[in-house]
Amino acid sequence: MPEIFQLSFMVRAFIGGGIVGAIAPLLGTFLVLRRLSMFVDSLAHVALAGVAVGLLFNRFPIMVAVGVSIAAAVVLERLRASNRMASDSALALILYTGLAVMVVLVSLGNGFNVDLFGFLFGNIVTVGGPDLWAMGGLAAAVLVLVWLLYGELVQSTFDPDLARVSGVPVWRVNLALAILTGVTVTLSMRVVGALLVGALTVFPVLASLQLGRGFRMTLLVSAALGIVSVFVGLTISYYRDIAAGGAIVLTALGLLVAISVLRGMITRLVRPASR
Amino acid sequence: MPVDPVLTFEDVTFGYGPSVAVEGISFAVERGDFVALIGPNGSGKTTLVKLALGLERPQRGRVLLFGQEVQRFCQWHRVSYVPQSVNAFTVRFPATVGEVISYAEYRGIDPLAILRRGLSPAVRQALQAVGMWEQRGQLIGELSGGQQQRVLIARALVHRTELLLLDEPTAGVDVAGEERLYSLLRDMRQQHGVTIILVSHDVGVVLHEATKVVCINRKLRFYGAAREVTDADLAHLYGFPVDLVFHRHD
Numbered sequence: 209m210p211e212i213f214q215l216s217f218m219v220r221a222f223i224g225g226g227i228v229g230a231i232a233p234l235l236g237t238f239l240v241l242r243r244l245s246m247f248v249d250s251l252a253h254v255a256l257a258g259v260a261v262g263l264l265f266n267r268f269p270i271m272v273a274v275g276v277s278i279a280a281a282v283v284l285e286r287l288r289a290s291n292r293m294a295s296d297s298a299l300a301l302i303l304y305t306g307l308a309v310m311v312v313l314v315s316l317g318n319g320f321n322v323d324l325f326g327f328l329f330g331n332i333v334t335v336g337g338p339d340l341w342a343m344g345g346l347a348a349a350v351l352v353l354v355w356l357l358y359g360e361l362v363q364s365t366f367d368p369d370l371a372r373v374s375g376v377p378v379w380r381v382n383l384a385l386a387i388l389t390g391v392t393v394t395l396s397m398r399v400v401g402a403l404l405v406g407a408l409t410v411f412p413v414l415a416s417l418q419l420g421r422g423f424r425m426t427l428l429v430s431a432a433l434g435i436v437s438v439f440v441g442l443t444i445s446y447y448r449d450i451a452a453g454g455a456i457v458l459t460a461l462g463l464l465v466a467i468s469v470l471r472g473m474i475t476r477l478v479r480p481a482s483r
Numbered sequence: 484m485p486v487d488p489v490l491t492f493e494d495v496t497f498g499y500g501p502s503v504a505v506e507g508i509s510f511a512v513e514r515g516d517f518v519a520l521i522g523p524n525g526s527g528k529t530t531l532v533k534l535a536l537g538l539e540r541p542q543r544g545r546v547l548l549f550g551q552e553v554q555r556f557c558q559w560h561r562v563s564y565v566p567q568s569v570n571a572f573t574v575r576f577p578a579t580v581g582e583v584i585s586y587a588e589y590r591g592i593d594p595l596a597i598l599r600r601g602l603s604p605a606v607r608q609a610l611q612a613v614g615m616w617e618q619r620g621q622l623i624g625e626l627s628g629g630q631q632q633r634v635l636i637a638r639a640l641v642h643r644t645e646l647l648l649l650d651e652p653t654a655g656v657d658v659a660g661e662e663r664l665y666s667l668l669r670d671m672r673q674q675h676g677v678t679i680i681l682v683s684h685d686v687g688v689v690l691h692e693a694t695k696v697v698c699i700n701r702k703l704r705f706y707g708a709a710r711e712v713t714d715a716d717l718a719h720l721y722g723f724p725v726d727l728v729f730h731r732h733d
């Protein structure tokens with residue numbers, strides 16, 4: 209067995225990373241196609257504020273972050289649904305509020321900055337058994353949601369107004385998607401870090417959209433690319449002794465670039481210039 | 484027994500922020516009507532369609548769909564909507580023409596929806612009716628504007644709709660496509676009794692096709708039989724002299 213798999217923390221990293229690598233792009237497919245690529249980033253900053261609250265009071269930082277990011281997801285959806293402001297403005301409002309709260313809490317709580325760094329940039333080797341159970345439960349919830357509400361999710365992504373007129377409960381579907389995204393973001397922070405979790409949600413989807421023929425295939429391919437990015441990134445990180453979060457995201461970027469280039473070459477071969 | 488109008492506006496006022504989009508609108512659309520909704524840019528035509536579909540909530544008055552307040556209406560299988568454009572046309576949406584038309588068969592949460600493959604007979608018929616059968620496997624984003632519009636119209640044909648609302652369906656459609664659309668609408672109305680409400684800027688054509696006309700410029704300027712609309716009504720509506728030219732359908 210390779211050395212990397214003889215270390216229990218690396219095995220846990222591969223399992224946890226694999227789970228996050230699959231579900232983040234699965235939800236990301238719906239977000240990217242709704243032009244909400246920054247949704248994850250906004251929730252990640254709020255989740256960081258939640259972690260900071262937990263660290264300040266020395267009480268369950270992850271659980272506090274989950275609660276805070278769910279609340280932020282609900283507020284975000286309400287703001288978007290009310291048409292009181294454009295979606296990108298609502299995202300900016302939540303993102304900077306989260307960031308400001310975190311900065312204030314960091315200045316108040318001398319000493320926990322090092323712990324917060326682990327959530328900011330990711331520290332996959334600290335993923336423990338309870339984290340894996342939480343990630344497994346979340347993965348099950350995401351899979352059930354996508355399975356049961358596949359038609360509703362696709363229709364409200366295609367066009368929310370058209371979906372409403374077809375009888376789809378768009379607000380409730382959006383809320384379910386937002387809440388699960390909030391939880392996914394929080395649990396993914398240990399793997400890639402709050403600053404990079406958005407990239408793991410978006411890059412595999414962008415790559416998959418280059419290949420996908422149909423919605424189901426796009427979902428499957430984006431999840432597969434997410435898993436590959438995590439596994440390759442973790443391996444490189446271990447053998448080259450570099451930060452896992454960065455290695456994972458750069459691997460996802462590499463896959464996106466490679467697929468885009470390959471697609472361009474194939475398109476040129478199939479459709480030669482008509483001069 | 485009297486039959487409820489298909490759509491009723493009762494003294495409806497709505498605005499976006501401080502600006503009023505439509506004010507004091509009252510009219511009723513009867514079963515089997517073909518209503519043309521006309522007016523200058525920014526006159527409130529699309530707003531009226533959104534109010535009719537419950538996508539916007541009136542600030543005053545009420546909208547009834549099949550006799551029921553639209554916010555409480557849930558028999559959406561009786562209604563079809565063809566918008567000007569949809570979100571999916573502006574992103575690389577990974578769905579084929581056949582898939583998109585199949586969405587119109589939605590009947591509530593279905594755990595097997597993710598497994599469903601192939602096209603139902605109704606979807607096949609709709610594809611053929613709009614001349615998109617050959618493109619059924621093509622991605623929606625690879626189509627021209629006119630073809631995308633035909634896909635949206637095909638969605639409306641999938642289920643036996645009773646009310647069809649179309650918001651500028653001929654924008655970006657060539658003459659042949661336009662004639663094909665109106666021929667389809669004539670068939671739907673005459674053979675299946677579908678009530679049609681159509682927003683258009685092509686005043687000459689819609690006045691020829693429609694049975695009734697709603698002229699709107701924030702307020703209701705005219706509602707009545709299409710044949711009763713005069714050049715003077717249109718000049719008042721658009722603010723400059725209008726000569727009606729009817730297209731021949733020989």
